[in-house]
Amino acid sequence: MNQKTTLTIDELQDRVETVFRNAGLNAIQSGSVARVIVAAERDACKSHGIYRIEGTLRTIKAGKVKPDAVPELAAPSNSAIAKVDAKGGFSNPAAELGVPALAERARSLGLAALVINDCTHFSALWPDVEALTEQGLAALVMCPSYSAVAPAGGKMPLLGTNPFAFGWPREGQPPYVFDFATSVAARGEIELHRRAGKPLPDGWAIGPDGDPTTEPEAALAGAMLPFGGHKGSAIGTMIELLAGIMIGDLTSREALDQLGTTTLAPAHGELIIAFSPEAFAAGRAGNPFARAEFLFEAIASQGARLPSQRRFAARAASEAAGxxxxxQEMQQLERLGALGLDAVD
Amino acid sequence: MNQKTTLTIDELQDRVETVFRNAGLNAIQSGSVARVIVAAERDACKSHGIYRIEGTLRTIKAGKVKPDAVPELAAPSNSAIAKVDAKGGFSNPAAELGVPALAERARSLGLAALVINDCTHFSALWPDVEALTEQGLAALVMCPSYSAVAPAGGKMPLLGTNPFAFGWPREGQPPYVFDFATSVAARGEIELHRRAGKPLPDGWAIGPDGDPTTEPEAALAGAMLPFGGHKGSAIGTMIELLAGIMIGDLTSREALDQLGTTTLAPAHGELIIAFSPEAFAAGRAGNPFARAEFLFEAIASQGARLPSQRRFAARAASEAAGxxxxxQEMQQLERLGALGLDAVD
Structure with a gap:
């Protein structure tokens, strides 16, 4: 069981894509969902990698996502808002469809937004952030999830873990990117503690009685806590407002009500805001990209880490050596590829 | 000394405006700066009220702000970015000038940004947020300040306390508004502890040696800490990038270098993003304002507080009873009004 297998990024993409094709997803859906799973494995971000395939298959099998959805884009030229209707499919092909239009609008107007509606939302936000930083744009991305976090001072789950992500492009190296849950911990981290039978750190969660707990099971039955007390709680609430209610899509509570479980991927929308640093800085002294490097250097030179650096180091290693x-992971991939939806309950 | 004086909002506006007129500010500058100070007093937000007048006078006397500045607006119709050049004056008249253009752009395009450049930045962001929520728009506002906060994992001040503010309009009642420093505490709170001779709570700051401290003096000589660890640090960094570097204005480090002291108001820019919920929600089911009320009710009904509620309660009391x-405060106002810039060093 100690034997390791090395795959190229393309080889892993083929394998994961095959799993989803065999589970009934069309080419648009399977290719796009596989790409974000492979990107996470490439970046050694295991909690968002092939570990997530089974849950995704369960979501498909439960009929919570349209396997043959073809997303549709609307990007009127008189608006800073582009919208993609995911048509009940996954968020990923919708983002891939919308990003070029968003980038065009942001370059033209200075800033613009992409709204993704009616999607089953899958996984991390940094792939969407990086799709924009690759084009020289800064990006702010957020979405609800499903009720799992109590607002500061509250006792019951209401907010989602509502991720908040941002990126700034850098020349000749990976972008400045952060992507974090507005809960103290991501739900996946609590799941990993539960699987490992390890207690949670203090301050992560409250139990069903509203009192603090370190038991993963009690935390999953109770509520997680927002990061940074009332400040994180306020940001989580802002995300419900902007990336749920404002875009005419579900809040975390509505997503949970509709899904009826926290074990499948939730349906809701996503909001992506793109900024053209060149348009904003026009007419002012100094190149914004060059100036940003001084800031990053001032952070790193005092021993503080830039976010995502571990991920980018893993990426470089994967790109060089596979x-x-x-x-066990290889067997899982083979089993899922062979069985398709029969592999899950 | 126990005698209290009750002034109407207009009476206090007249008195504070007179102080600034006598200190040499033109009508645009004095009226606007006085309005935010009076708004803070009205809302019982003492740390941003008349307590701030002396520091503002010192900033004027030190020649750090142009007393006769007349801000200029540029809002091209083919852009989502409106810009106000504050011409070296205070941020407040620049915001007052730019908000109507920003609101028009946001209504027309769905979202838009207002950049304020070359201002001496004065005080809280919620007045700018509320100027937009009053028009039925959601708003996200941020700015650098001056280096006072160490990035997470770092040892030295680099980031500012970089406030982050957001508002969502509500019908028939005050908006949902938060406005907080991305440091654990606002610099003003540390100043108040220093004046009161009280130790700081744990986790607010590190001393000049990079080790944790509860001494206000050591904290002011060392660095404050970001809220929420690496997450708050990342948001503070994002604010340097978007509301400093991207808009072609000073970072917190550059603002401190230019000013040479933390006892005067710093010069830098501000970024305001306005969203039209109606434009974003167009074509989708449900009224976003009505739906938001369910979210607020779900927060309040479990005993959690909405942000700014204390401020709005004080506002209602001030509007009703002055x-x-x-x-002591009345004597201070009279002294400052009589002496103008001679009142300060």
Whole structure:
């Protein structure tokens, strides 16, 4: 069981894509969902990698996502808002469809927004952030999830873990990117503690009685806590407002009500805001990209880490030497590829 | 000294405006700066009220702000970015000038940004947020300040306390508004502890040696800490990038270098983003304002507080019964009004 297998990024993409094709997803959906899973494995971001395939298959099998959805884009030239209707499919092909239009609008107007509606939302936000930083744009991305976090001072789950992500492009190196849950911990981290049978750190969660707990099971039955007390709670609430209610899509509470479980991927929307630093800085002294490097250097030179650096180091290693999977992970991929939806309940 | 004086909001506006007129500010500058100070007193937000007048006078006397500045607006019709050049004056008249153009752009395009450049930045962001929520728009506002906060994992001041503010309009009642420093505490709170001779709570700051401290003096000589660890640090960094570098204005480090002291108001820019919920929600089911009320009710009904509620309660009391000042505060106002810039060093 200690044997490792090394796959190129393309080889892993083929394998993961095959799993989803065999589970009934069309080419648009399977290719796009596989790309974000492979990107996470490439970046050694295991909690968003092939570990997520089974849950995704369960979501498909439960009929919560349209396997043959073809997203549709609307990007009127008199608006700073582009919208993609995911048509009940996954968020990923909708983002891939919308990003070029968003980038065009942001370059033209200075800033613009992409709204994704009616999607089953899958996984991290940094792939969407990086799709924009690759084009020289800054990006702010957010979405609800499903009720799992109590507002500061509250006792019951209401907010989602509502991720908040941002990116700034850098020349000749990976972008400045952060992507974090507005809860103290991501739900996936609590799941990993539960699987490992380890207690949670203090301050992560309250139990069903509203009192603090370190038990993963109690936390999952109770509520997680927002990061940074009332400030994180306020940001989580802002995300419900902007990336749920404002875009005419579900809040975290509505997503949970509709789904009826926290074990499948939730349906809701996503909001992406893109900024053209060149348009904003026009007419002012100094190149914004060069100036940003001084800021990053001032952070790094005092021993503080820029976010995502571990991920980018893993990416460089994967690109150079491939992605290394355990025998167990390889067996899982083969089993899922062979069985398709029969692999899950 | 226990005698209290009750002034109407207009009476206090006249008195504060007179102080600034006598200190040499033109009508645009004095009226606008006085309005935000009076708004803070009205809302019982003492740390941003008349307590701030002396520091503002010192900033004027030090020649750090142009007393006769007349801000200029540029809002091209083919852009989502409106810009106000504050011409070296205070941020407040620049915001007052730019908000109507920003609101027009946001209504027309769905979202838009207002950049304020070359201002001496004065005080809280919520007045700018509320100027937009009053028009039925959601708003996100941020700015640098001056280096006072160490990035997470760092040892030295680099980031500012970089406030982050957001508002959502509500019908028939005050908006949902938050406005907080991305440091654990606002610099003003540390100043108040220093004046009161009280130790700081744990986790607010590090001393000049980079180690944790509860001494206000050591904290002011060392660095404050970001709220929420690496997440708050990342948001503070994002604010340097978007509301400093991207808009072609000073970072917190550059603002401190230029000013040479933390006892005067710093010069830098501000970024305001306005969203039209109606434009974003167009074509989708549900009224976004009505839906938001369910979210607020779900927060309040579990005993959690909405932000700014104390401020709005004080506002209602002030509007009904006037603003109550102590004899000491009244004497201070009279002294400053009589002496103008001679009142400060």
């Amino acid at each position: 992605i290394i999977l355990t025998a | 603003i109550i000042l102590t004899a």
